[in-house]
Amino acid sequence: MKILWFVQPDFNPSNKKNCYNGVGWIMAIQKELVKRSDISLCMSYWGKTDSSFQEGGVFYYQMEEPKMPIWEKIKCRINTGYICEEKYLWGAYRNKMKEVIKAFSPDIIHIFGSENKYGLISGFTKVPVVIHLQGILNPYYMSLLPPFVSKYEYIFKDGLRIGKVLRNLNGLYAWKKMIFCEKEILKNTDFFFGRTVWDYRISNFFNNQAKYMLCGEILRAPFYIESKRINPQKLTIASTISSPLYKGFDLILKTAKILSDYKIDFNWYVFGNTNVSLIERIFHIRHESVNVHLLGVATANQIKECLLSSTVYVHPSYIDNSPNSVCEAQICGLPIIATNVGGVNSIVNDGENGFLVPSNDPYQTAYLINLLYIDNTLNKKMGISSQEVARNRHDKTKIINQLIDGYHQMV
Numbered sequence: 001m002k003i004l005w006f007v008q009p010d011f012n013p014s015n016k017k018n019c020y021n022g023v024g025w026i027m028a029i030q031k032e033l034v035k036r037s038d039i040s041l042c043m044s045y046w047g048k049t050d051s052s053f054q055e056g057g058v059f060y061y062q063m064e065e066p067k068m069p070i071w072e073k074i075k076c077r078i079n080t081g082y083i084c085e086e087k088y089l090w091g092a093y094r095n096k097m098k099e100v101i102k103a104f105s106p107d108i109i110h111i112f113g114s115e116n117k118y119g120l121i122s123g124f125t126k127v128p129v130v131i132h133l134q135g136i137l138n139p140y141y142m143s144l145l146p147p148f149v150s151k152y153e154y155i156f157k158d159g160l161r162i163g164k165v166l167r168n169l170n171g172l173y174a175w176k177k178m179i180f181c182e183k184e185i186l187k188n189t190d191f192f193f194g195r196t197v198w199d200y201r202i203s204n205f206f207n208n209q210a211k212y213m214l215c216g217e218i219l220r221a222p223f224y225i226e227s228k229r230i231n232p233q234k235l236t237i238a239s240t241i242s243s244p245l246y247k248g249f250d251l252i253l254k255t256a257k258i259l260s261d262y263k264i265d266f267n268w269y270v271f272g273n274t275n276v277s278l279i280e281r282i283f284h285i286r287h288e289s290v291n292v293h294l295l296g297v298a299t300a301n302q303i304k305e306c307l308l309s310s311t312v313y314v315h316p317s318y319i320d321n322s323p324n325s326v327c328e329a330q331i332c333g334l335p336i337i338a339t340n341v342g343g344v345n346s347i348v349n350d351g352e353n354g355f356l357v358p359s360n361d362p363y364q365t366a367y368l369i370n371l372l373y374i375d376n377t378l379n380k381k382m383g384i385s386s387q388e389v390a391r392n393r394h395d396k397t398k399i400i401n402q403l404i405d406g407y408h409q410m411v
Contacts, residue, residue, distance in 0.1 A: 001407060002040045003033075004106035004127075006097070006118035009046040009065065024300065025324055026112055028218035032400050034058060039404075042104045044097075052103075061100045066092035086177040093117045094124050101125055108407050110193075115178060119185030128410040130191035132215065133199040135321050137182045138206075139342070141175055143246045143319040146360070148282060154245070157278040191410055193403075196322050196343025213406040216399045219328055220300040224396075229308045229333040229383065235266035235373045238310040238334070240303060240325035241317070243275040248316030248339065250279045254362035255314070255369070256290035257283075264370060268292045268314075269306050300328075307332040311379065312372045315339065318359045322347050330390035335382035337368050347393070353385040 007026055033039055034057045047062035054060070066089045076085040097118065101109070109127050111118040113134040122129045145154055151172065158164035186206035193215040194200055200212050241247040253276075256268050270287075274294055280286055287294060295306075307313065313329035315338035322343045326336055330347070336354030338344050339361075350356040355368045372379045392398075 001038060002104065002106045003108050003110055004101065004104050005043045006111045007043055007045050008112065009116060024220045025217045028220055032218060032396050042106065044100045059104060063096045063100060066096065082173060082176045083180060086180050090120055093120055097121045101127060107411055114182050114185050117181065119189060122185065122188045128191065129189060130193055130406065130410060131189050132193040133203060136199060136202050138179045139202060140246065140319050141179050144175060146245055146250060146318060149245060193406060196346035198343035198346065199321050213409065215402040215406055216393055217324060218396055218399050219324060219331060219394050222300040222304050223328050223331050227308055231376065231379060232309055232311060235264065236310045237266060237268040237312055237314055237369060238306055239314050239316065240271040241274060242272050246318040248318055249274055249276055251316035251360060251362055251365065252292060253279055253283060253285050253287060255365045256292050257285050258362055258366040260290045266291055269295055271295050271298050271303055273297055304332060307334055310334060312337060312369055314365065317341060320344055327390055327394060330386040331394060333383040333387040335372050335379055335386060337365060353382050353389055
């Protein structure tokens, strides 16, 4: 069976160190799938130029991403706005993908994410197309700005410098284009891979005629290596987030301030590409003053090392599907405190392997962090449950079987 994958535009097969921005789990599935003699795999992604090569038994096609002339952008924005601008290149995107389809002649087209342009090929090829749901942008857009941040504050979050202001304006404008495109993709796709109750409901709302198939995610390789967790003497909290405001850094900062005010001694380690200046300015809290340590983008091994010596993992997001950062913490044996948003309640069972809290609830989050620190028995019990659930959910053989079974249902 010949399978063509369309993956994130920032995918780079030569950059396998950090596997940041979601590429890690795709590479993990790829590594397992190529072991099968009955599968021929091709991966395609957007880049600056057209190119192709073969490596490790996988075919790679980089497609030159279509660009819209600046005068056409200006004309669209003046006359009809983002819909005109978004649809302008749809034909060009489809044509580039058709070139790869013709060259590889796949039996199945597997698209990772509804947020990219790849799904536009649905309905324009005879090859069956499945979209592997990740985050779904339309509901994400509803939580794009937390309730305490206005559009004005977001646009001017970097000051009055015209370049920064235009960049922030363009960012909001880009979201409108992306959610419009995603609606078109979701309603025209015949097959979905998903893994949570939330992504099933959302995809079914947009297209109740599509077939939904369960398929989990394989984690990065270091997290499958058996390692012993050591519960530290000092309260140690871990989180992994990224820069968008909806990822909830404000909850980390507010919770840390409460813990500090109540003289609880702790360290909070935050991995990821974070932009904290606006949140610190709004709440008048500097992360250094409340024992929050920003560690930046790290390797899987570095994150794992921190998780194995932490008391609890906190996931503070305003919206999410099934964040792999939580799953990695679970497989390391950590109890989880997470906001009850999106698909998170499909991976965290409240009161069993962790606790679910409402978004933007720092006092309850602080209480539960302290509870899991002072009650070592509860911490250990929830940690064991976390690990058992995660090992079953992320079993490599099980996931590859789900994937292959889904492919066979499509042909």
